[in-house]
Amino acid sequence: MRRLLPLALLASLLVLPLLLQANPYLLNALIITGILTIGAMSLNLLLGFTGQLSLGHIAFFGIGAYVSALTSLGFDVEIGFGHRIVHEPWPPAAGFLLAILAAGACGYLIGRLSFRVRGAYFVIVTISFAEVVRLVALNWVELTQGPLALTGIPAMSVGVPGLGNWTLRTKLQNYYLVLAVGTLCYLLVARLVGSRFGRAMRGLKENESLALSVGINATRTLTIAAVISAAMAGAAGSLYAHYLRIIDPDVFAFSTTVSMVIMVVAGGKGTLMGPVIGGLIFGLLPVALRPVMAPEAQWIVYGIVLIVILFVMPRGIVPGLSALLARRRPAPAPLLKPSPAVQR
């Protein structure tokens, strides 16, 4: 059952576009939802498995978007003392890889800086990092065009040596691209948390002193988790830039981080399926609410929903529902207790 659910979801997402072929609005909502869900999965790696909340997660997403866009557009900026950096346009796929690298590098810096101390520091450092990156995107007009936005970003193209090169222009193609990247990210997180490294992460979350006593290097483990999480968010940002093909400093809006946090917390932090379920629900909720209420009112609802979920289902929808199912059908007690597997 637990292994079947992700497969069933993947299968239904694969055939879903066939049902809404004619509806570009819904397809667009699904693509944006998918991109945000990848962001939520990356956030869950930190928040759910190490217990560290990154409230500036949008910074990594936005850096990914800008790096990818600038790599594929090319730029020519002065860096002082008369020196210039001129960059010729590269293919979008190279931008995608560079976005992952750049976001991961930022994750490393933030991690090294803020994991020197525990407590609320990581939250505060990430939130102000996001604010500074937004200011840079807004003020470094020569590079980023500031509020005028970067336009004409080329669509993502995928090439297989010997088979040819495809440019993904339509919504349908982008939908499957996002689904493919999302599935890869899901598998990556699943492998990661099931590994020795994943056990170290969860050990740190449960009891740091105990984890330290068995030789887990706390700062190193947390920093690596931050790097992987940031890199994943950067990949999502790159997909976003090449799908919308225009980005401005508004990609760094704090509200997007809050959306991702709500997706993770509502779905179930520290579970593999949680961010996916939460992402689908809260990504598509605006579509459902749009005819009924104004965007400001929607955000009021979001805030209240977050509080209500924390009150009613503190662990999230996925663990809440599986606990409910388990109560209805009590499984026979296993003779040997299996090693605590990750909940799906």
Place this chain on the structure above:
Amino acid sequence: MDQLIQHLVNTLVLGGTYALLGIGLTLIFGIMNVVNFTHGALYTVGAYLMYLAVAALGLNFFLALPVAILGGLLFGAAIELLLLRPFRGSDIDTTMLVMIGAGIALQSGTLWVFGGVAKAIPSPFPEAPLQLGPVSVSWLRLFVLGAALGLIAVTYVMINRTRLGLAMRAAFQDADTAALMGVNVRLIDTATFALGSSLAAAAGALLGPVYVVFPQMGGLAEVKAFAIVILGGLGNITGAAIGGFILALAEELGAGYVSSGYRDAMGFLIIIAVLLYRPTGLFAKAERVG
């Protein structure tokens, strides 16, 4: 040189309100172990209450200020009673998320009620600034500085000289022991959150007439408050007061001599420097972990 003196005067004016913001946040963190993500929204609420009282109700400017502060106090008490009390005993992450939800709802609420257009609060002070040799300060800003210093003094006396303050300091050191000694810790929590919120609202009500009032104004104020609190050491009240002035100085000098576009980035640079060299804040006694 004249320019530098002008920057220092501006620093004093700005620093007073920053100190109010920081003290409120650090008080709530120190006593309740809650990272208050409604702080920015309460700052906005304070500014809008001031706007409502002065521009819409036609109340006297000097009477409107206590109304806005009292409004912040009641808002804070309501948030604590409705949202934080049910989550008593939860870990810091849960209350942080609850506060994020409440902050988002509050901010969108102000946007919904008042619309996105920035509002100006009329002030009764003369337009012409006070000239002191090469330096000029507007009367309004002087009043803001005076009011902020007055509020800081009141807070200081309340915490160090009253019975409520004594109970707060006891709960700060060890809530369980304080409870055993007969301190009503729940009441202290409500009082703390209300006090911290009223200080945030006061900062908003004071800076609202200096700049303009708009629903998103609290976001940046919140990030700055975090910078101040880290600078002073989480939970350190004197540290937060001094931190407010240091951040204001950094912003003024940064905007004056580096680039005005990066004025608001100074808080982040301060956070980085503090974490690199004094991870527990400039004035902290707490132990470093990891």
